[in-house]
Amino acid sequence: MAYDTNFTGQKFKVVGTRPLRPDGLDKVTGRARYGADVSAPGQLVGRVLRSPHAHAKIVKIDTSKAEKLPGVKAVITSADLPDLTNGDAGMYDILVNCMARGKALYDGHAVAAVAAVDAATARKALKLINVEYKVLPHVTDVDEAVKPGAPVLHSKMFTDGVEPKPTKASNVAKRTEFGHGDVEQGFKEADVIVERSFKTEQTHQGYIEPHACLANLGSDGQGEMWVCTQGHFVYRNTCATLLGLDAAKLRVTASEIGGGFGGKTHVWAEPLALALSRKANRPVKLVMTRDEVFKASGPTSSTSIDVKIGATKDGRITAATATLRYQGGPFLGMWAELGAMTSYACYDLKNVKTVGYEVVVNRPKVAAYRAPSAPMAAFAVESVVDELAHKIGMDAVAFRIKNAAKEGTKSSYGPTYGPIGIGPTLEAAKNHPHMKAPLKKNQGRGMACGFWFNFGGQTSTSLNVTPDGSVNVSVGTIDVGGSRASMALIAAEELGVPYENVRCVVADTSSLGHNDMSDGSRVTFSSGMNTVIAARNAKKVLIQRAAKMWDIPEDAVTWEDGHAKPAGANAGNFPPLSLKEIAAAAANTGGPIAGHNEFVADGAGVSFATHICDVELDPETGATKIIRYTVIQDAGKAIHPSYVEGQYQGGAAQGIGWALNEEYVYGKDGRLQNAGYLDYRIPVCSDLPMIDTVILEIPNPNHPYGVRGVGETSIVPPLAAIANAVSNAAGVRMTHIPMSPPRILKALDDQAKAKAKAA
Amino acid sequence: MAGVHVSTTVNGDPAEFVCDPDEPLLDVLRNRLGLTGAKEGCGTGDCGACSVTVDGELVCSCLVLGAEVEGRKIETIEGMADGDKLHPLQRKFIEHAALQCGICTPGFLIAARALLKKNANPTEEEIRFGLAGNLCRCTGYDKIVRAVQDAAREMRGA
Amino acid sequence: MRYEAPSSTKAAVTLLTKEKGKSAILAGGTDLLVRLKGGFVEPDLIVDIKRIPAMREIKKTASGFQVGAAVSGNELGASVVKKAWPGVVEAANLIGSKQVQGRCTMVGNLCNASPAADSVPALVAAGAHAVIVGPKKKRTVPVEKIATGPGRTSLAKGEIVESLLLPKRPARAGDAYLRFIPRSEMDIAVVSAGVSLVLDAKGVVKEARVALGAVAPTVLLVAPAAKAIIGSKLDDAALDKLAAACSAACSPIDDKRGTIEFRTKVAGVLAKRAAKIAYQRAGGK
Structure with missing residues (x-):
């Protein structure tokens, strides 16, 4: 990885401009192909039978009637998916989640699947499968699940991370702890302490495209899959493991992806589609319905969090603790752990301790959702930080600035920070006109900060110069929001060619080495850095070829503005050779010109944001309206600013939905009551104002252009910023997300009753 | 289930198909006419991803039966551009x-x-x-x- | 399963009467297709009434307006009905999205028999009647007699609501409908209120009808609420009595959309606000 990290104040030619995205035309004309848009000759329709019970023993499954129905070509149950996970507990959980084994663990858990000649026949076949259940007691609430006497999901789950290890099974899968210093001593030094408990309900990523795949697997162990995914290599590896295939023999092509936000990082029904295809010996297309997406993909955790923070009168935090309980559905997750790590990442704290408990419940397996676990922790912590500032009589921004982490701060989760953006985003917030704008009656303003790690990961990229001098970049990371444009910008920047001469494609799993998923805000960081390196490797080849054409040593040639030039007067007097000219001669100078790189992209830059929000409250109904919203975030370096803004705005909008209306509602029977867009209320266009953005660029020293990830951090502050705004407007602290109108009205009523009682 | 024969116009071109009596227009467009520009995000009229017009009226094609569009004029995203000229x-x-x-x-x-x-x-x-x-x-x-x-x-x- | 699109009401009634299995009437389809998709209904016969000319008409008659069963929200919104009954038309235009407005009908909304149907409280407040055709004699009933519970109606086999009748408006009359939804659009009413008023020359409420949605198994006509404001100029005391009467009439449930407590309280708030709009529309000051 030879590249210059001395980038500060770098001047770019095309990076930072806003060209048209290469996939734009296909997407505005309807010809972009998503998961469900591709068909194969002889294709069957796959459908999944799901448990109607939250928790039930599967006594017997009789598929004989379904198998006899004309047009049915394959029926599978867990018996068709033997356990090949070889002791890998995480992989085994994925297998169990794909198809219930002996026990259904949530409403919507797959129990059988069919492939038939058409959808109507498949639907009919599902009705002919007879499943005998023995219904078991269930638990869906995270606090209920940890109480003594709660129904226990797994008789062999003994809490990890507790010494001595418990001998009694429980729904607490694991305990983790982070922090440093002495919090007890810290609280003794505090003049004011605020302690509160919070709850957040479960939300879904809400991508508009349901999971869809076209699977084609033969009995010879070779297959292909077209699928909407955030990580086709990971899907390949997982499916190959679960089905006992050689990974190299399963070629996975990623479709255009209609949103993922973390929800398409796991396999759900894809292994079932492959198993059906293998059994029927025909291609199988399996598309989830919207209610299946809600019931049986991977929403985020519901949580319960206790926070305690102490500070001196002059505004210095002396100690901070948090206890976080996150449910992961029926399986061990790392969700409370991530919450415990991120809780206090914004602050420079002497004494801090966070404890996370991973809880299992009868809900779908939790998956990542944009900065997974951080928004809930930020909601709890930033609410208390706000309250503490009020109590001390300090401005909420000034209090945060005083306690903000900076370069050299030992973070609450361990590492010591390099150059970071929390201070600058807070200063920008302080000076933003939004902060000073007047508010009307029943309006409140709130602000909050957020943090996300960002991620690097395994990446493999190829850059090929074509004979006509145009350039192909093949990446293995899915384009979820315009990254092909960013890669083309980076290649153009490095090679000195016009953006229009570069085409970036997402290659299939047979064309590149393994790539991790498009998650952790890693694509522009890691595939971007890899594109830089691949281009620099290609430049080396271009220089070699020019040297050959001029018959001078390689080190006598340099690359400038898309041309090979003699390195100096001594090198000889040759007119510059363009990339196009060198490419045209390639056949005679050594063949195709390319640059490749594969690596683990270390050094992802941590990212911070500060959001400001104004909300108007109707005190008679508890209705709220977001009337102004500003996102300030450090991008490191914005490669394509329009799509950076888009990430800021999109994350804020998802956070607004989460804060105000989105939630999974379970009935007493443990069944999901609102598995559709009608009652799972994501924001509509008329719910939102324009979302203003401020892009700060505090370069990441570990990336040649200074790039940090930008995709996730924007969802971290909204819950807290809006809770602070609503609390300020209502005059009562809101501690339960979403702050739906019934919850706000109840808080107002309770407060009025308390006041009346006191008077 | 008896198929329904329907003659209609899609993006100005005559189109004929046979569909199930309860088959949404969205499925007809996508699976029978090969027009996959309209998307199924929900199938219940809540997301608008399947929007088309029928006789100029904006509708969710998931909430219209294929059988209903006999003699109607349907316009989809595939017909929005005028040749190589985008709208x-x-x-x-x-x-x-x-x-x-x-x-x-x-x-x-x-x-x-x-x-x-x-x-x-x-x-x-x-x-x-x-x-x-x-x-x-x-x-x-x-x-x-x-x-x-x-x-x-x-x-x-x- | 069969699909039929008859061209006359008589033919539709014959199809429905003769069908031995289950049948479904398709008007706008914005409820029916959702139920078909979810597998909640599997009719043997679907009768599309949109090709029946009489059902597509809005007629101004001597006694008011007649709105055909297949008139869409958009068609209603662009019609003469809006000036006379703005509350009714606004209520109908709140159903679903712009996409749904191109299809949905008031009669469909009524016959779907949801207590949260947007147009129904406004229709009940308006004193609208439904014209029912069937194998027997044509009959006309107040709209509040159609739904008998969630998803259940008083219609007999073979019967279709052919049209709705809205009475002619006297001078100094106004109506309004308000609903509470958590978002700004696209939701089902958590609670709703329709109010129709007629004032005397001095601006005193002479006649009133108040209806509530989503607070009971069917839309409620709340006579005590009307009584609370008749004889008043909608002063604060009268409005408070109205709100209290509305809240007292509620017998809602806790569900995914709202709580008993919330619905009971907000029913009164909405009735007050709707009454104020109706009063203003009637020329009250």
Whole structure:
């Protein structure tokens, strides 16, 4: 990885401009192909039978009637998916989640699947499968699940991370702890302490495209899959493991992806589609319905969090603790752990301790959702930080600035920070006109900060110069929001060619080495850095070829503005050779010109944001309206600013939905009551104002252009910023997300009753 | 189940198909006519990704039966551009980065065109309520609204 | 399963009467297709009434307006009905999205028999009647007699609501409908209120009808609420009595959309606000 990290104040030619995205035309004309848009000759329709019970023993499954129905070509149950996970507990959980084994663990858990000649026949076949259940007691609430006497999901789950290890099974899968210093001593030094408990309900990523795949697997162990995914290599590896295939023999092509936000990082029904295809010996297309997406993909955790923070009168935090309980559905997750790590990442704290408990419940397996676990922790912590500032009589921004982490701060989760953006985003917030704008009656303003790690990961990229001098970049990371444009910008920047001469494609799993998923805000960081390196490797080849054409040593040639030039007067007097000219001669100078790189992209830059929000409250109904919203975030370096803004705005909008209306509602029977867009209320266009953005660029020293990830951090502050705004407007602290109108009205009523009682 | 034979017009071209009596127009377009530009985000009329027009009226094609469109004129995203000339809305969506994943984009474009046909100079609020039947999970709608405003301006010749 | 699109009401009634299995009437389809998709209904016969000319008409008659069963929200919104009954038309235009407005009908909304149907409280407040055709004699009933519970109606086999009748408006009359939804659009009413008023020359409420949605198994006509404001100029005391009467009439449930407590309280708030709008529309000051 030879590249210059001395980038500060770098001047770019095309990076930072806003060209048209290469996939734009296909997407505005309807010809972009998503998961469900591709068909194969002889294709069957796959459908999944799901448990109607939250928790039930599967006594017997009789598929004989379904198998006899004309047009049915394959029926599978867990018996068709033997356990090949070889002791890998995480992989085994994925297998169990794909198809219930002996026990259904949530409403919507797959129990059988069919492939038939058409959808109507498949639907009919599902009705002919007879499943005998023995219904078991269930638990869906995270606090209920940890109480003594709660129904226990797994008789062999003994809490990890507790010494001595418990001998009694429980729904607490694991305990983790982070922090440093002495919090007890810290609280003794505090003049004011605020302690509160919070709850957040479960939300879904809400991508508009349901999971869809076209699977084609033969009995010879070779297959292909077209699928909407955030990580086709990971899907390949997982499916190959679960089905006992050689990974190299399963070629996975990623479709255009209609949103993922973390929800398409796991396999759900894809292994079932492959198993059906293998059994029927025909291609199988399996598309989830919207209610299946809600019931049986991977929403985020519901949580319960206790926070305690102490500070001196002059505004210095002396100690901070948090206890976080996150449910992961029926399986061990790392969700409370991530919450415990991120809780206090914004602050420079002497004494801090966070404890996370991973809880299992009868809900779908939790998956990542944009900065997974951080928004809930930020909601709890930033609410208390706000309250503490009020109590001390300090401005909420000034209090945060005083306690903000900076370069050299030992973070609450361990590492010591390099150059970071929390201070600058807070200063920008302080000076933003939004902060000073007047508010009307029943309006409140709130602000909050957020943090996300960002991620690097395994990446493999190829850059090929074509004979006509145009350039192909093949990446293995899915384009979820315009990254092909960013890669083309980076290649153009490095090679000195016009953006229009570069085409970036997402290659299939047979064309590149393994790539991790498009998650952790890693694509522009890691595939971007890899594109830089691949281009620099290609430049080396271009220089070699020019040297050959001029018959001078390689080190006598340099690359400038898309041309090979003699390195100096001594090198000889040759007119510059363009990339196009060198490419045209390639056949005679050594063949195709390319640059490749594969690596683990270390050094992802941590990212911070500060959001400001104004909300108007109707005190008679508890209705709220977001009337102004500003996102300030450090991008490191914005490669394509329009799509950076888009990430800021999109994350804020998802956070607004989460804060105000989105939630999974379970009935007493443990069944999901609102598995559709009608009652799972994501924001509509008329719910939102324009979302203003401020892009700060505090370069990441570990990336040649200074790039940090930008995709996730924007969802971290909204819950807290809006809770602070609503609390300020209502005059009562809101501690339960979403702050739906019934919850706000109840808080107002309770407060009025308390006041009346006191008077 | 007896198939229903239907003759109709799609994007100006005559089209015939046989569909099930309870088959949504969306499934007909996607599975029988090969027009996959309209997307199924929900199948229950809540997301607008399957928006098309039937006799000029904006509808969710998941809430229309294929059997109903006998003799009607259907327009889909595939017919929005005039040959190689994009509709101003299509152009402005690309220019304003009004799409990220793009799955909602066909529905938004069809709905926005219907909106501007009724109201050539909508306010921001009218645009927002006019497009409230189309869900977008990526953009926060900001750039979509701006693209529609800009396209409306251009179409009015302002 | 069969699909039929008859061209006369008589033919539709014959199809429905003769069908031995289950049948479904398709008007706008915005409820029916959702239920078909979810597998909640599997009719043997679907009768599309949109090709029946009489059902597509809005007629101004000597006694008021007649709105055909297949008139869409958009068609209603662009019609003469809006000036006379703005509350009714606004209520109908709140159903679903712009896409749904191109399809949905008031009669469909009524016959779907949801207590949260947007147009129904406004229709009940308006004193609207439904014209029912069937194998027997044509009959006309107040709209509040159609739904008998969630998803259940008083219609007999073979019967279709052919049209709705809205009475002619006297001078100094106004109506309004308000609903509470958590978002700004696209939701089902958590609670709703329709109010129709007629004032005397001095601005005193002479006649009133108040209806509530989503607070009971069917839309409620709340006579005590009307009584609370008749004889008043909608002063604060009268409005408070109205709100209290509305809240007292509620017998809602806790569900995914709202709580008993919330619905009971907000029913009164909405009735007050709707009454004020109706009063203003009637020329009251």
